[in-house]
Amino acid sequence: MCNIKYNKGEQYLRILKRVIEAWCMMMVIIMDKGIITAEELSTRKNAYLIYRTTLAKLSASVTLDGIVPIVLFIIFFVFYWQVAKIPFRRTVWVHILAAVFSVFVVVGYSFAATQSLELIFADYAQMTKAVVSLIGYYGLFLPCIKLCYLAMSRKNVFARAEKAPSGWIAMLMDRRPFLSAFVILLLAWLPYLIAYYPGIFMGDTGAQISQFFQLPNGTSNYLNLISDSQLINNHHPVLHTVLMGTAVKIGKIIGSDNLGIFLYACLQYFCMAAALAYGISYLKKLRMPRWFQGGILAMTALYPVFPRYAVLLSKDTLFSSCVLVFEIFLIKLVREEEAPGKKNAVLFLLTMLGVMMLRQNGLYVVLFSLPVLFLGKDKKRRRKTAMLFAGAIVLYISYTNILFPALDITPGSRREMLSVPFQQTSRYVRDYGDEVTEEEKEAINKVLDYDKIGEAYDPNISDPVKKTFHEDADSEDLKAYFKVWFQMFLKHPGCYIEATLNNYYGYFYMGNDSTDRRTRYYESFSTKCMEERINEKGFDFHHLDMFKGIRKFLEMVSEIVLHSPMLTIVQASAFYTWLVLLGTGYLLMLRRYREIVVLLPAFSILLVSIVSPVNGTIYFRYMLALMFVMPVLISAVIKGGGKPEENAPVLQQQ
Structure with a gap:
């Protein structure tokens, strides 16, 4: 040099x-x-x-x-x-x-x-x-x-040695990468599965179980239901609600609510372990060094966030697992690896359906990946890929636009897409309420409860304001509201900018370590969700007292790890935003434009996150999918299309 x-x-x-x-x-x-x-x-x-x-x-x-x-x-x-x-x-x-x-x-x-x-x-x-x-x-x-x-x-930094590894674990990882990683993850996470039996409850768990059993819940109470006899709605993914509810129903037949929901927890536990093991095994296919592959396995097995989400009864775990498998298929298409056979084609189709059906923003993950159809010289391969994408999208549209109406399943509320303007209006009312005219108040009040939004405004989460949304507001009401919204923007644009940045800065700034984010899914929170959101409706979910000591120990270890320098940023939403941008900049610098396609699903998740209800400083689960895919994604960026010389121009003057 x-x-x-x-x-x-x-x-x-x-x-x-x-x-x-x-x-x-x-x-x-x-x-x-x-x-x-x-x-x-x-x-x-x-x-x-x-x-x-x-x-x-x-x-x-x-x-x-x-x-x-x-x-x-x-x-x-x-x-x-x-x-x-x-x-x-x-x-x-x-x-x-x-x-x-x-x-x-x-x-x-x-x-x-x-x-x-x-x-x-x-x-x-x-x-x-x-x-x-x-x-x-x-x-x-x-x-x-x-x-x-x-x-x-540098080739020597991320080169995979051809020499056979020493040590039986390394040899097993080299010969049977998927199976060995799968077993290691299952064993490493087992204390969490046992200690938190029947699973960790969160805010949405009780609502989804209530929906399945046709019991009043938070969403059915405010939505204008298609039918009063059908309380299942698409605020939460219907597929996930049915999976969870069916497991609880089996438990009721057996005579144990705990055992029923535990069946679902086990399904999720195995699916997440399988998806992450598949990702770790694919690192070998990408020719990443063994130290990197082993390091990712160790982090996945031991970092508390992974086992906690493995037993958290939330749609985010299965969704993130599907996104990881989908991302690997996408990388294979961009790298033009061997054409998928019938078995892989079916798996790819099912994975796309899982991505779209397990979270509302899943459709955007798939749509953002469509540019892959224009890559590659093999027209037959491209045609087959296009058919798989088209088939998955058609099935999803039929699922939501034909099956849902036939079953009287109500769509989610329009308010879920309006977090940004609602937060801006609420901050304006809080800071400049004395400037709001009676005409403006009237227009706002037809969409939101004007008398409540100023006080309800929370800079980091839009849920308190969204709860005041009038579901019966028609298109004319919304049109009048947005007219007022724009007029207010012209008066105080800085207020709107601050409202938006305040709600989402956690997706870009790593310096704010939230205690609430670390401890949200501990025993106390889970028990509170059980007792206040579902048990009062005739269910009996509870953690076993005999494992309380193990839970306390695991939470103590979690606190130590998540407070440790360097390790704490792994649970920072902004960390993954920075990595995605670093990867994009690297590909742009080397003019490897076609490979940016593999990063497009990550950008779709980022874009949805910055119009979501909550700041990245409070919730991490919106970025969980990026945490799952990042090792594979960064590896694909480093290795390129399989040609080592692609990275050489980094040190060349031009």
Whole structure:
């Protein structure tokens, strides 16, 4: 690796750039990013500078005492200087990503601290600090992304050794990758299956069981049902409701509600283990090194999030498992591996149906993947693939548009697609309610309960506001509402921007570790869901007291792991957003445009998440599918179309 030679003018410019980057990053670390008030200025050093001016506030924000700032500056300068010597490919994508990630961090920090953009735009001092932070983070992310891409392109880093592995586990993983991974996962997760018998309940579990047994529930109480005798509706995936309800019905025949729902938990447990084992075994097909394959297996077996979701009675687990298998099929199509036989064709078809039927956004995952039909030279293969996609989509449309009406199954509420405008209106009413006219109130009140939305507004979740939605609102009412919505936007566009960013910054910012997100599916939450949402309707679901000690131990271990540096980000929604963007930038840099198709399902999940009801800081399950597919996805990006030389241009000047 040779160094790049510069003339004297360019050398001075390089030094100046490194100095600015190092100084800004040093300032990011030592600078108080909070808003400095006039009262605080009087008690801080250098407050004698021009009182209440930007200079005084900036001076009060920074501690210049000690040698720490100097050491930090030297460390960053040396790091930036050395990385700049690498003859990296000139590409705009690395700079765009560094800038985007910098914005994510600065904006996300502001919302995590103040639930607004106040830390950025409160005054000139805050704007100056924001600019310094943006430059500092940009200077840090730029070399880090370059080093990441350099590692991804090195053949020796991600090469699979041809030599047979030593050790019986490694040999077994090499010879029987699927079976060995499947058995290891089943055994590793077994303590959770036993301790949390009959399964971990969450908010939707009781509602789905109630629907199946035609009992009043949260959704049937507000929807305009097609028939009062059919309480099953498509707010929750009907297929999943039927699967779960059938298991409970079998349990009632046997004489145990617990045993019934446990049958479903076991089905989900085995399906998730099989899907993840398939993904881990496919890493061998992609020629990923054994250390990587083994590391992913160890993480999947031991990281608490995986076994907890394996026994969580939620649609997200089966959906994410189907997305993983679907993604592998998609990668095979892009890489033009061997044409699928009848068995694989049937599995591919069933997987697509599972993706679409197990979650409302599953249809978008499949639709976003349609560009794969235009790839490849084998017309017969493309025609066969098109028939599979068409068959799956036609079956799904028939399922929702023919079967559902025939069974009087009511569609989900329109409100589920309106989280963004509803949150914007509610924040506007909260912050600028005195500016709302009577005419505007009337238009809003026909769609939402105007008197409640301002107080009900929660910046991180739209459910409290959506609950005030009037299901009988017609198209004219919605038209009048959106007219008012747009008028309000013109008056205070910043309010709308803040409402949206506040609701979704957790999908882009990794710095906010939510305790609620970590502990949501512990015993206390599960028991509460059992007792308050389903047991009062004549059921008897409960965790066994004899395993209470094991549950406490598992939750203690989970807390330790999820609080550990580096390990905690694995459960951060934004972590997967960043990985998807890094993978996309890598493919764009190398001009491997056709392979971006494998990332399109991930983008569909991201897009749906940022119009979902809840912030990524609170719920992780909306991103669970990305957690499942990420090892395979990143491996496919690294390995490309099976040609090692594709990554070579990373170090070439152009």
